[in-house]
Amino acid sequence: MTKVIIAGYAGKMGQNTVKMVQDHNGFELVAVYGQPGQVSKIELGSKIQIFDDLNQINVDADVWIDFTVPTMVFENTKFAIEHNYSPVVGTTGLKDDQIKELQTMAAAKKLGGLIAPNFGISAVLLMQFAQQAAKYMPDVEIIEMHHDQKLDAPSGTALNTAKLISQVRPSHHQGNPDEKETIAGVRGGEYDGIPIHAVRLPGLIAHEQVMFGATGEGLTIRQDSFDRISFMSGVAVAVEKITNENELFVGLENIL
Numbered sequence: 569m570t571k572v573i574i575a576g577y578a579g580k581m582g583q584n585t586v587k588m589v590q591d592h593n594g595f596e597l598v599a600v601y602g603q604p605g606q607v608s609k610i611e612l613g614s615k616i617q618i619f620d621d622l623n624q625i626n627v628d629a630d631v632w633i634d635f636t637v638p639t640m641v642f643e644n645t646k647f648a649i650e651h652n653y654s655p656v657v658g659t660t661g662l663k664d665d666q667i668k669e670l671q672t673m674a675a676a677k678k679l680g681g682l683i684a685p686n687f688g689i690s691a692v693l694l695m696q697f698a699q700q701a702a703k704y705m706p707d708v709e710i711i712e713m714h715h716d717q718k719l720d721a722p723s724g725t726a727l728n729t730a731k732l733i734s735q736v737r738p739s740h741h742q743g744n745p746d747e748k749e750t751i752a753g754v755r756g757g758e759y760d761g762i763p764i765h766a767v768r769l770p771g772l773i774a775h776e777q778v779m780f781g782a783t784g785e786g787l788t789i790r791q792d793s794f795d796r797i798s799f800m801s802g803v804a805v806a807v808e809k810i811t812n813e814n815e816l817f818v819g820l821e822n823i824l
């Protein structure tokens with residue numbers, strides 16, 4: 569039985585994760601962590617310990633699942649590694665230097681862990697296809713579309729897509745060198761010359777479109793997460809496999 573702690577249990581992803589862990593034959597939910605006074609719509613059961621202070625958590629567990637907020641994820645993941653809980657992190661917002669620090673900590677303890685910008689297989693495939701396409705079609709723009717409660721922009725998935733693309737294409741400015749924005753920001757933000765556009769609307773969940781253009785042709789790759797349940801099989805696979813690893817990976821594809 570893999571013993572699990574869920575951080576951010578009362579949030580949108582947290583509630584789906586509580587249910588997935590409780591329904592899985594090989595997992596036992598031992599504790600949850602969230603803000604003071606939080607109530608989950610999902611029945612927790614009397615055996616599960618509820619914490620609202622990180623420093624009070626001292627339970628026997630194997631895996632720490634994190635779906636909290638970008639401002640807390642570094643501190644939480646550090647705490648998990650320090651306490652020998654294998655981190656399975658979906659929360660976005662970790663900076664490159666923070667990831668390196670966490671990887672060094674995990675490696676020193678030979679502790680397995682995963683930071684996944686996206687647990688959905690459609691998004692994992694989109695990122696891989698986009699990286700492949702960028703070798704041959706280096707002019708590209710990313711449009712990510714999310715629900716209007718999202719705190720961070722661009723999405724972790726869009727940023728990771730841009731990072732993967734920038735590994736395979738020469739960095740260059742796209743569009744007309746004399747181009748002028750008459751409305752600030754209208755051409756989007758840029759990662760290494762790749763424009764990223766973030767749409768926030770009620771009704772959306774999580775969607776991404778990567779558009780490539782070349783002389784006389786174009787290619788559009790798109791994925792849609794219509795329901796947060798779609799992330800759960802990726803989270804389950806990560807929890808199943810991560811305690812057999814001895815390093816902190818970035819990207820679900822590394823453990824599939």
Ligand SMILES: NC(=O)C1=CN([C@@H]2O[C@H](COP(=O)(O)OP(=O)(O)OC[C@H]3O[C@@H](n4cnc5c(N)ncnc54)[C@H](OP(=O)(O)O)[C@@H]3O)[C@@H](O)[C@H]2O)C=CC1
Pocket residue numbers: 575576577578579580581582601602603606634635636637638640657658659660661684685686687688724799
């Ligand atoms: N990798 C992936 O596949 C996916 C990643 N995500 C990412 O997961 C994260 C959570 O998303 P989502 O569930 O939609 O967001 P929510 O806002 O619904 O949930 C976040 C939860 O964390 C709680 N929280 C806030 N501060 C703290 C804290 N200091 N300690 C513990 N808990 C805290 C929030 O409480 P309160 O509401 O009271 O502030 C809330 O319950 C985001 O970064 C999102 O981008 C989302 C979907 C898929």
Ligand SMILES: O=C(O)C1=N[C@H](C(=O)O)C[C@H](O)C1
Pocket residue numbers: 660685686687714718722723724725726773774775
């Ligand atoms: O906040 C969300 O909802 C999501 N966050 C992740 C991201 O920022 O990429 C994953 C998915 O897009 C849903």
